[in-house]
Amino acid sequence: MSRRKLRIALAQINPTLGDLEGNTSLICDRIERAKAAGAELVAFPELCVSGYPPEDLLLRPHFVADCIAQLPKIAAATKGITAVAGAIRWQRNSVYNAAQVFHRGRTAGAYHKQILPNYGVFDEKRYFQHGSGNDVWQLGDATLGISVCEDIWLPDGPFVEQARAGAHVILNISSSPYHAGKHRERMKMLQTRARATGAFVCYVNTVGGQDELIFDGGSMIISPSGKLLAEGRLFEEDMVIHDIDTDAASRKMFEPVSSTSLRKHRLKAYRQTKPMPLHLPHLAPRYTRWEEVYRALMLGLHDYVEKNRFDKVVIGMSGGVDSTLATAIAVDALGADRVIGVTMPSRYTSEGTLTDAGKAAQRLGIRLITLPIEEKFKTYIKNLAEVFAGQPEDTTEENIQARIRGNLLMALSNKFGWLVVTAGNKSETSVGYATLYGDMAGGFALLKDVPKTWVYELCRQRNDMAGTDLIPESVIRRAPSAELRPDQTDQDTLPPYGVLDAIIDAYVEQDMSRAEIAELGFEQALVERVATMIDRNEYKRRQAPPGLKITPKAFGRDRRMPITNRYS
Numbered sequence: 001m002s003r004r005k006l007r008i009a010l011a012q013i014n015p016t017l018g019d020l021e022g023n024t025s026l027i028c029d030r031i032e033r034a035k036a037a038g039a040e041l042v043a044f045p046e047l048c049v050s051g052y053p054p055e056d057l058l059l060r061p062h063f064v065a066d067c068i069a070q071l072p073k074i075a076a077a078t079k080g081i082t083a084v085a086g087a088i089r090w091q092r093n094s095v096y097n098a099a100q101v102f103h104r105g106r107t108a109g110a111y112h113k114q115i116l117p118n119y120g121v122f123d124e125k126r127y128f129q130h131g132s133g134n135d136v137w138q139l140g141d142a143t144l145g146i147s148v149c150e151d152i153w154l155p156d157g158p159f160v161e162q163a164r165a166g167a168h169v170i171l172n173i174s175s176s177p178y179h180a181g182k183h184r185e186r187m188k189m190l191q192t193r194a195r196a197t198g199a200f201v202c203y204v205n206t207v208g209g210q211d212e213l214i215f216d217g218g219s220m221i222i223s224p225s226g227k228l229l230a231e232g233r234l235f236e237e238d239m240v241i242h243d244i245d246t247d248a249a250s251r252k253m254f255e256p257v258s259s260t261s262l263r264k265h266r267l268k269a270y271r272q273t274k275p276m277p278l279h280l281p282h283l284a285p286r287y288t289r290w291e292e293v294y295r296a297l298m299l300g301l302h303d304y305v306e307k308n309r310f311d312k313v314v315i316g317m318s319g320g321v322d323s324t325l326a327t328a329i330a331v332d333a334l335g336a337d338r339v340i341g342v343t344m345p346s347r348y349t350s351e352g353t354l355t356d357a358g359k360a361a362q363r364l365g366i367r368l369i370t371l372p373i374e375e376k377f378k379t380y381i382k383n384l385a386e387v388f389a390g391q392p393e394d395t396t397e398e399n400i401q402a403r404i405r406g407n408l409l410m411a412l413s414n415k416f417g418w419l420v421v422t423a424g425n426k427s428e429t430s431v432g433y434a435t436l437y438g439d440m441a442g443g444f445a446l447l448k449d450v451p452k453t454w455v456y457e458l459c460r461q462r463n464d465m466a467g468t469d470l471i472p473e474s475v476i477r478r479a480p481s482a483e484l485r486p487d488q489t490d491q492d493t494l495p496p497y498g499v500l501d502a503i504i505d506a507y508v509e510q511d512m513s514r515a516e517i518a519e520l521g522f523e524q525a526l527v528e529r530v531a532t533m534i535d536r537n538e539y540k541r542r543q544a545p546p547g548l549k550i551t552p553k554a555f556g557r558d559r560r561m562p563i564t565n566r567y568s
Contacts, residue, residue, distance in 0.1 A: 014208035017051025045206035046086035134161035140269025163197035198252030209303030319353030402438025432537030448547025
């Protein structure tokens with residue numbers, strides 16, 4: 001304990017957007033926990049008072065005022081500790097995304113986010129003004145540089161000037177959304193910043209689901225040499241507490257600066273009256289790639305259901321791989337008693353898929369409702385017989401079946417208040433292999449950004465986690481089919497999913513041209529066909545329910561393409 005200079009707590013919390021009093025109460029609770037652990041400084045994520053991202057709520061003056069009105073309550077809780085929390089700040093008729101500093105029961109200042117992201121899921125230039133100034137904060141023996149999220153991602157961000165001003169610790173508060181592999185990307189970036197500055201990098205991230213976005217937590221503390229010292233759990237609330245020996249900071253960038261070029265805020269440090277035990281390294285469990293993605297989907301669904309106050313979800317179970325995976329995730333996220341399965345057999349439903357739907361429901365422990373659609377389908381065909389006279393059967397009759405099923409699921413939703421969770425995957429959504437107002441009908445598209453090849457991996461992952469075939473092996477092995485006509489399989493219309501997903505990745509996520517994709521070795525005609533299908537079905541995707549972002553570029557927030565568009 002003789003060399004300890006600063007005990008820091010990173011409070012990785014799950015706020016609910018717009019629940020200002022609830023979020024404030026959560027923050028104050030974690031302040032008390034940090035005090036009890038002997039921390040001198042506790043940090044909270046970006047915009048944790050309001051929740052993130054507030055979007056156009058920020059255009060309502062009363063929302064901004066109500067957020068700011070919570071700050072005195074947080075300040076009052078900081079007697080005996082210093083806290084940094086993400087909050088909205090109003091100054092000189094401008095709104096800022098701020099890291100608010102609280103000290104000795106009062107508001108002690110703020111840092112305004114300088115680099116406002118305006119790509120992908122971010123629209124911060126729509127709402128906030130750029131901050132300025134790279135002040136540092138003196139807390140006892142430790143000099144802190146404080147920044148917000150994007151400010152640390154660019155190599156010449158504000159942390160550079162803070163390091164030159166002598167910061168021992170670079171503290172970054174963040175609400176960084178998840179995609180597969182994002183945590184490893186962040187860690188590599190933060191290690192680079194620590195080695196470059198010779199400072200300790202302390203990074204706190206929010207956790208939880210907010211509409212399409214998942215925040216994965218994974219807060220961390222990196223040593224000046226780039227070593228991971230402490231790490232918060234992924235997909236869970238956590239409190240990371242660590243003792244930082246500021247003498248170990250090499251401060252490679254330190255350059256004496258004149259007092260006129262930078263302000264140094266001095267905060268009186270609090271010392272414990274009795275010795276506190278040294279905290280051992282707080283390191284989170286590691287997940288495989290597919291376990292990470294599975295847990296992300298669980299968290300996103302759980303928070304969408306809970307934060308929107310749904311009691312139960314209902315899923316159409318076809319006996320296929322997508323709906324079975326969606327049901328398994330829902331059971332793990334919510335519990336079997338809150339998940340209802342519905343099987344809706346038609347004349348084309350095979351005995352194998354019907355059996356597998358029942359088998360999966362039994363293994364997952366959920367209630368399964370059977371609603372046959374054959375008589376309803378006959379009624380539709382009879383009603384349309386005169387107007388369809390002389391026309392051959394085609395996808396019209398196939399889609400009628402899907403729309404009957406969508407109607408039944410929505411009827412259950414209306415009657416009982418259940419959230420309809422759809423199971424269409426990214427591969428199908430990309431090329432329009434889904435029925436508008438049919439299997440696309442629902443309130444939440446759980447697998448919307450999950451490619452079909454990933455679906456199979458996630459099924460195997462779930463069975464590995466269970467140590468048994470929770471998802472029947474016959475479901476995984478069967479050739480995928482919509483079962484809307486005799487002996488139908490997806491590959492009647494689509495290329496093998498391994499090929500399709502590779503072309504989708506190149507065209508959608510990497511923005512490659514058709515010619516560039518063909519140069520990768522794909523047949524030019526196939527590339528043209530798939531790309532045309534993707535472009536032509538933008539109108540369908542606009543009408544799909546919200547779904548979780550899992551890949552680096554999801555349809556909707558990340559990729560906003562015009563419907564009327566002749567460019568190819």
